[in-house]
Amino acid sequence: MKLLEYQAKRQFDRVGIEVPSGRLARTPEQAAAAARELGRVAIKAQVPIGGRGKAGGIAVVDTPEEAHREAVRILAMEIRGYPVRSVWCETGLEIAHELYLGITLDRDRRRLALILSAAGGMEIEEVAATSPERIAKLWPDPFAGPRPFEVRELAFAALAHAPALTEARGRLASALVPLAQTLYRLAVELDAVTCEINPLALTADGRLVAADGKLEVDENAEYRHPELATELALDLEGEDGRTGEDPYEAEAKRRGLTYVHLPGGSIGCIGNGAGLVMNTLDLIQQVGGRPNNFLDIGGGANAEKVRTSLAMILTDPDVRGVFINIFGGITRGDEVARGIVQARDELGITVPLVVRMTGTNEVEGRRILAEAGIVPGTSAPEAARKIVELVGGAG
């Protein structure tokens, strides 16, 4: 779950990380009012995706009239598929230097990594690739968090590559200690897998200010942060309910399904387990078919979930056949079979259904399917060939 910039900044502000003054505007009038209050501001499109600056989603304005005009323009935009629902109107900063401070999950180390660089801004990834020594990293103890001396070591390592900051490094290191500790505590509190300040602005008068913010919350931990999910949903869905996501994926999310749409494909795909479904897609492609989607019913799905999944897939009229690939482990074949038969009968499915079923309770599952006139296979590659035969190849 990726928060919007203004939501991330609201979190920063709550825990005491300085952010520029700003107002959220959902209408041009609100943007004009913000400019009236704050003076010169940047009008920034609020979309959960990068590259909005290049796309024209940011404008700096001097007057309320300009603010109104630019807000009209930006609020009408759609950036990489996301309609702009709101703009963040923010005062500018006198920036002396741009740093980078971020926290992200490091799978290999099984810890959060705290990353600091004196080379902040847009090119941080390039810096990381070409001058890795300019990126200082720390993997704090998961229980203690970053200790002051660890942050100082990180700071002196990062600042060693910024001659302009040599004089100020002691003061900066001292200021970075509470900032990094606070950011880390925030990441842990919110179950963030990414929590980033870039640029972290060193202002002309020596303050450290979060000029931009990214916060992504672990989806497995959303249940611990219902307020964030609610807030984000309000912001992403306008009055028209458009979220900027693929409409099929938005619908699937509403139905609680793990679904990825592959527009233009003709074969609907259902399986139990992400690896199996990914492999199902690969198999279809290998024999010349075009999958329409990825749908993982997960482990232990019941008949109802199978029914819902089939109904979901068939909302895309491009789907001309469905491949259901089940290797039961925690999932039980009989449950799946019941769901398939129910769905076919209740939804009046007429496109071909090819079922591959093996694993837990497969005997009972295959009996249920056979009695309903659906002949299941046991080999996935064979079943893939069969569905492609029935639907026709790519194109």
Place this chain on the structure above:
Amino acid sequence: MKLLEYQAKRQFDRVGIEVPSGRLARTPEQAAAAARELGRVAIKAQVPIGGRGKAGGIAVVDTPEEAHREAVRILAMEIRGYPVRSVWCETGLEIAHELYLGITLDRDRRRLALILSAAGGMEIEEVAATSPERIAKLWPDPFAGPRPFEVRELAFAALAHAPALTEARGRLASALVPLAQTLYRLAVELDAVTCEINPLALTADGRLVAADGKLEVDENAEYRHPELATELALDLEGEDGRTGEDPYEAEAKRRGLTYVHLPGGSIGCIGNGAGLVMNTLDLIQQVGGRPNNFLDIGGGANAEKVRTSLAMILTDPDVRGVFINIFGGITRGDEVARGIVQARDELGITVPLVVRMTGTNEVEGRRILAEAGIVPGTSAPEAARKIVELVGGAG
């Protein structure tokens, strides 16, 4: 720094630990109003010391009139030297069982210990001495705090000795997990060296409620909790400024000195370092003198602190001579000597001063004293004999 019961309960309430409803009353009228609002209440004297129940400092009342009458009585009390400044008026609980839950510093393990017993109430210390198996202990990781499974293990161990709670043990263990974690977090947040709920009441309807509370904050960490110190000072000092402490000690605290009064003694004692001062007291006693106080100027004291210390000691007219015992390490002899001479001259001290001075900068220090007519010794036992000779022995 020991908080009063109501202050501890206010902290419990703030972090979500249930406490009985109550109101603080500094006047009988307020106590009557509390009884009007809450109905049957206990009127409990707020003093930073145990044994108030036996001393008559708690009364249960049914009506506002009774509340008024009992508050008049209790607010006039002095319990073990502490005048009662306020009463806590609290609704009763239907208690099914009394447990004990406490946190305290364990020096040997270098950790906080979390202690749980199903034998809560007044006799917990006796239980600990006679049936230690009924007291379950846990030393949580200082960074992670108590983990749920650790608290469950603690709970099952403690509840194994309470047959009446066998049926409820699963539910109780579940409820104790967040309670113990919250209490531990509170102790860490407040730098508490003792944080205790006794009794922890299991009510007839199955809730766990903190029926009494003790909270003692590490004095070295008071600077991190100025609001607590301020609050406590307000509560201990009434309008007459009486704190219930020894008046000399209260005065010394105001002057920022580490001072313990030993009423009736005739020899004032000053030294640098707690061990040295304790030994000074022992030396005086061994040769038949009676020390009047313990005053540790600490490490690195300057002349001003020495002057303040001498002035403090002489506020007790019983002091008929002063023994100043300095073995300079971080403390410098010249600084101490200057302070002694200044104090004598400015305060017009006439009682005998015996100084023993050795250690860091002793040459310069002894020169300053000698020039001012004070002849310092270098042996502590000899100096002790000399001051006792000058002042006269015990009695």
Place this chain on the structure above:
Amino acid sequence: MAILIDVSTRVLVQGITGREGGFHTQQMQAYGTQVVAGVVPGRGGGETLGVPIFDTVAEAVARTGADTAFTIVPPAFAADAVMEAAAAGLPLGICVTEGIPVLDMVRATAFIAGTPMRLIGPNCPGVMTPGQAKIGFIPNHVGRPGRVGVVARSGTLTYEVIQGLSESGYGETTAVGIGGDPVLGSTFVDILPLFADDPATEAVVLVGEIGGSDEERAAEWIRSSGFDRPVIAFISGRTAPPGKRMGHAGAIISGSTGSAQGKIDALTAAGAAVADTIEEVVRLVGERLAP
């Protein structure tokens, strides 16, 4: 021979009275796995499926000599259950729970690093040593005692590979589903050395998928350790669109190390044979096994 579990393994089930816990305990019992204890706080002293229940893992271990924890409890409680099993001194834990918050696993893996436990999972199908024992979800009928070690991230592909190897007659020594989460108790590089120490394992099938760098690190280990048995690898998710989340939290393409091609290249360079399909996996195994 086998790795991790065998006929002597004594299993303790955390969550034995849950719907899934009960079902899979029965499946394990049917397979012949020794299930010696269940742990359900507050229900100690009871019994289910012929298995005694205890309030705590420590007590269960003391009373039954259990040596392996099978953790099948809801995600909010799973990390704590794993830590309890580790604190009780169990040398092996297998956690199948899906959906555990990743920072819970960060803390749990840090905790168990200070204990004797080796953790498999979470979000994994478990472990099977055909003919001896299985712990987890792997369907009872797919395995067959044999010559090939299997280590896989995806649960269902683990089943596919086992079935393929069994039907072709090669069979498995032990099959290990390590799980698909970003933070795992054991990754390929933790399991491969166990196969290296098992003389009965004549070849190893490694089933990876997009995301993370576990496959690259496995390739590096194969190369640097001089692992002397054939490795046949399979990487799923090759047609996955970049940046799309594919259900497994870990299966997100991130940088060059996460891509299917990067993994295939790394494994190939380390001398592994990389197959395009499960059928090809089985064929390549057959070509490499001694006749």
Place this chain on the structure above:
Amino acid sequence: MAILIDVSTRVLVQGITGREGGFHTQQMQAYGTQVVAGVVPGRGGGETLGVPIFDTVAEAVARTGADTAFTIVPPAFAADAVMEAAAAGLPLGICVTEGIPVLDMVRATAFIAGTPMRLIGPNCPGVMTPGQAKIGFIPNHVGRPGRVGVVARSGTLTYEVIQGLSESGYGETTAVGIGGDPVLGSTFVDILPLFADDPATEAVVLVGEIGGSDEERAAEWIRSSGFDRPVIAFISGRTAPPGKRMGHAGAIISGSTGSAQGKIDALTAAGAAVADTIEEVVRLVGERLAP
């Protein structure tokens, strides 16, 4: 011979530019202690008292080969400084800071338990090996190379004992002030074994005080280890009123283990000679040393 520090010890001072840090660095230099580095964040590259300053301990160690940290920084920063020195791999730290919050020391001692560091202090006078080196506050002129080991909680009583032993001609191998706080890096039982391993130490003086159970544990160690040299003990605070706080946070009488008499009894039972005065300490040492 000596324990902990000797003529080869290379000291790094944390807080060298502070008022006290500077003064005591000069005292140590005057005594002949090798002070090789100072650490003051943000002032790396500078120099004071002829000693180079670094931003971090890690850098100071890498550049100067320092092997011992002397920590003399304000209480709010002291625990962190100690951890920094421990993380940098230093085998010995001596922290004299008084007034550190006790939970800071709980965390710091837990942290250094996972590092090579042995910590002396905090709130201690430091360590002196007469004629070789001293770190901390012990006055330069009191020590004299000799035959007796000293370990003491109180700072000033450490000085008294050293002076007494020196003036009587016995002298010291090493004197260690372990400090008076409730949570200490090293207690008597951590230091006594070092004297046991030092052939030059012919007797040990142990100076305890009321509060805590360190003296009782020392008695237990003396008894159970078969320590073969005479121990002369002194316990201060015998006239202290119970329950009164005596300045040292640790010196609060709490239960029977904390009382002066309990400590005296335990030490006597373990075979130690317990003196009533410092003068008697010296006399008892003399009686027990070989002529």
